Amino acid sequence: METKTNIMDTLRSRGFVKQTVFEEDLYKLLGSESVPFYIGFDPTADSLHVGHFLALMAMSHMQKAGHKPIVLIGGGTGKIGDPSGRTDMRQMMTDETIQHNCDCFKVQMSKFFSFDGENAAVMVNNADWLDKLNYIDFIRDIGSLFSVNKMLTAECFKSRMEKGLSFLEFNYMLMQSYDFLYLYKNYGCKLQCGGDDQWSNVLAGADLIRRKEGKPAFAMTFTLLTTSEGKKMGKTQKGAVWLDPNKTTPYEFYQYWRNIDDADVEKCLKLLTYVDVAEIEELCKFGDERINAAKERLAFEVTKIVHGEELATQSRNQAKGAFGGSEDEMPTKTIASDIRNIIDVMVELGVVKSKSEARNLIGGGGIKIGDEKIEAFDYCLSDSQVANGFVFHKGKKIHIKVVTE
RNA sequence: GGGUAGAUUCCCGAGCGGCCAAAGGGAGCAGACUGUAAAUCUGCCGUCUCUGACUUCGGUGGUCCGAAUCCACCUCUACCCA
Numbered sequence: 001m002e003t004k005t006n007i008m009d010t011l012r013s014r015g016f017v018k019q020t021v022f023e024e025d026l027y028k029l030l031g032s033e034s035v036p037f038y039i040g041f042d043p044t045a046d047s048l049h050v051g052h053f054l055a056l057m058a059m060s061h062m063q064k065a066g067h068k069p070i071v072l073i074g075g076g077t078g079k080i081g082d083p084s085g086r087t088d089m090r091q092m093m094t095d096e097t098i099q100h101n102c103d104c105f106k107v108q109m110s111k112f113f114s115f116d117g118e119n120a121a122v123m124v125n126n127a128d129w130l131d132k133l134n135y136i137d138f139i140r141d142i143g144s145l146f147s148v149n150k151m152l153t154a155e156c157f158k159s160r161m162e163k164g165l166s167f168l169e170f171n172y173m174l175m176q177s178y179d180f181l182y183l184y185k186n187y188g189c190k191l192q193c194g195g196d197d198q199w200s201n202v203l204a205g206a207d208l209i210r211r212k213e214g215k216p217a218f219a220m221t222f223t224l225l226t227t228s229e230g231k232k233m234g235k236t237q238k239g240a241v242w243l244d245p246n247k248t249t250p251y252e253f254y255q256y257w258r259n260i261d262d263a264d265v266e267k268c269l270k271l272l273t274y275v276d277v278a279e280i281e282e283l284c285k286f287g288d289e290r291i292n293a294a295k296e297r298l299a300f301e302v303t304k305i306v307h308g309e310e311l312a313t314q315s316r317n318q319a320k321g322a323f324g325g326s327e328d329e330m331p332t333k334t335i336a337s338d339i340r341n342i343i344d345v346m347v348e349l350g351v352v353k354s355k356s357e358a359r360n361l362i363g364g365g366g367i368k369i370g371d372e373k374i375e376a377f378d379y380c381l382s383d384s385q386v387a388n389g390f391v392f393h394k395g396k397k398i399h400i401k402v403v404t405e
Numbered sequence: 406g407g408g409u410a411g412a413u414u415c416c417c418g419a420g421c422g423g424c425c426a427a428a429g430g431g432a433g434c435a436g437a438c439u440g441u442a443a444a445u446c447u448g449c450c451g452u453c454u455c456u457g458a459c460u461u462c463g464g465u466g467g468u469c470c471g472a473a474u475c476c477a478c479c480u481c482u483a484c485c486c487a
Binding site: 163164255258259260261262263265288289290291292295319322323352354355356357359360361363364365366367377394395396397 | 442452
């Protein structure tokens with residue numbers, strides 16, 4: 001393999017790395033051989049979202065550097081539920097749902113790293129081994145190596161001490177640690193990565209291998225992708241920002257990044273695109289409106305990774321059309337010609353969740369058709385609007401060219 | 406097993422028989438100001454056939470002209486005692 005640059009240096013310079021164990025040993029290991037590493041994903045939905053993006057990018061960088069990604073699907077641990085960052089128990093899922101979600105994940109992940117060729121990524125489901133565990137054997141072999149006292153000091157449990165924590169969930173850490181051990185034995189996996197909220201779980205796994213096998217194993221966590229205000233990124237009024245174009249359209253996806261906080265642009269460019277670090281710094285050096293160039297670049301690059309260059313270009317042009325005034329490139333939607341009432345039109349366009357919301361928006365002066373502000377709830381489209389199409393505006397952000405059929 | 410305190414709208418959290426679709430905050434959306442940013446100020450923020458109607462306050466059943474509020478039972482949670 002090529003070892004021009006140690007992957008750790010890449011990840012560090014882009015701001016991925018939050019915590020590691022035995023940093024020097026890990027650095028040497030990553031610089032000297034192809035290291036199989038894993039990251040766990042909970043199959044709780046049929047699409048990945050922005051929250052997973054950073055981990056996917058990290059895996060991508062690492063595969064490019066010659067390391068082998070192992071995607072661990074938490075089909076087994078999903079039956080338990082990770083208590084980290086949770087105040088209540090997770091819903092349990094059926095095997096069919098989990099399998100379906102895995103299939104969807106794989107398609108999306110393929111855009112970040114390859115499941116073929118050299119250092120091909122592999123996807124494994126921990127239900128395959130966790131389901132078969134024998135309770136007595138397990139607690140003797142693995143349980144004996146865990147100190148409850150130590151576990152209780154872990155942040156992920158501490159926060160649950162007030163709200164309550166069932167024994168089921170308490171076992172999550174053991175399961176995840178066992179995963180690492182299993183992957184170590186069967187896939188030669190020596191490194192577990194994860195979000196920083198996974199630190200205690202990740203660390204416990206590496207510890208387990210060191211105790212049980214007496215061999216080195218490593219842990220590394222990544223910065224959590226949060227906004228400058230410390231909130232988790234990727235939440236909007238419509239819920240999470242998904243990678244599935246059917247849940248979040250490429251245009252909406254593009255807009256999400258285009259509208260990001262000034263303070264978060266540089267961080268996101270480094271973490272979520274392949275743009276060269278020096279170039280990013282150049283783009284982000286201005287504190288005024290020139291930062292918009294960086295935002296455009298961010299939105300384009302990120303959309304390109306997820307949806308491909310063609311759709312990224314299209315989204316960019318649509319955005320320029322919508323905000324630059326040119327109707328030609330604006331996102332277009334088609335509605336039936338017999339829908340005339342403005343409220344029905346809004347529902348049909350999907351810009352509001354309910355008719356009440358539509359009324360509130362109209363009442364608040366947030367709706368325009370062409371240059372005309374709509375003030376009446378019973379506003380109806382004219383024949384010429386139906387015939388020729390029109391431009392619908394919701395606030396400053398949503399601009400849609402509407403044609404009828 | 407016993408005792409105590411709880412379960413409220415997306416989240417936190419008030420309400421404790423009519424004035425409750427339910428205070429306040431957060432998030433979100435919209436208006437003004439801007440740079441498709443932030444901060445700030447303002448409005449909205451259960452649903453609908455929308456000056457009215459309907460469905461919500463863990464579940465089920467009751468009391469009452471009337472219940473998120475009272476009673477009974479149940480489910481879940483925390484704390485204390487064993």
